[in-house]
Amino acid sequence: MGVRSAIIDVLAKPFVLMGIVNVTPDSFYDGGRYNTADAAVEQGMRLAAEGADILDIGGASSRPGAQSISPEEEAARVIPVIRRLAKEFTGPISVDTAQSSVARRALEAGAGWINDISAGTVDRAMPSLAAESGCTIVIMHMRGTPATMQSCTRYGDVVSEVTQELLASVEVFIKAGVSRERIVIDPGIGFAKTADQNVVLLRHLDVFVKTGFSVLVGTSRKTFIGRLTGREPQDRLWGTLGSVAAAFLHGARIFRVHDVAATRDFLKVLSAIEQPER
Ligand code: PMM
DSSP: OOOOSOOOOGGGSSOEEEEEEEOOSOOTTTTTTSOSHHHHHHHHHHHHHHTOSEEEEEOSOOSTTOOOOOHHHHHHHHHHHHHHHHHHOOSOEEEEOSOHHHHHHHHHHTOOEEEETTTTSSOTTHHHHHHHHTOEEEEEOOSSOTTTGGGOOOOSSHHHHHHHHHHHHHHHHHHTTOOGGGEEEEOOTTSSOOHHHHHHHHHTHHHHHTTSSEEEEOOTTOHHHHHHHOOOGGGOHHHHHHHHHHHHHTTOOEEEESOHHHHHHHHHHHHHHHOTTO
């Protein structure tokens, strides 16, 4: 299976923006907005015009308590969108899925990245698919499933436990034959974490950065920002930018966001000040 332009040389760019396109009726922020292929493709191209480096296409909501849908239904949502975007968008397209059958079809339709929020635990065929396809794989930390994760928030030391659990998942992918430079790690903000634990993880992101893997963070408009600001998802952009600033200053370079234009300007200024040599 030939996947196209799977790797962005993350280290060569001051930051990388992954624009979110959820082809779902029930995602917490954009659920129902891009629920048809036409609307999702249009949103993808809008985010591309705003400067997205990667587009992340998801067909199954992962909000706390979300019920799972069949891989067939998930594929029916995302594959037509990926096929059309792959013709128009020049950067890598990522498929946000925990199902290897969906991921395989997405790669065949033109995706180059798999974003697996279950880190290969939902579908044990994911590591071998990642290895055989040569795609880039985002490995995110979570405990349980979206339906159960918020009852799995008991940690002694959240930073070291999340790091250890994430690296154990990474090891499975490496053993399956995935090369290290194709792995991106993600602490999984909001997945089996309390609001306070999300804040602690962001404060100590450098621990994840020191593993040597590229680090992606997804804080965009999430509940912990609502807890800190008292605002609803539609009014959480400013709060989100606060979290993006902290993540950037602690070494994260890939940001999964709903608001590409705003985040791009924000990080252009921040990175010019913080990394003047680049
Ligand atoms: N968050 C959501 C969905 N997928 N993938 C990664 N790698 N990291 C995240 O933090 C993440 C994700 C939450 O749902 P949304 O698509 O509605 O923002």
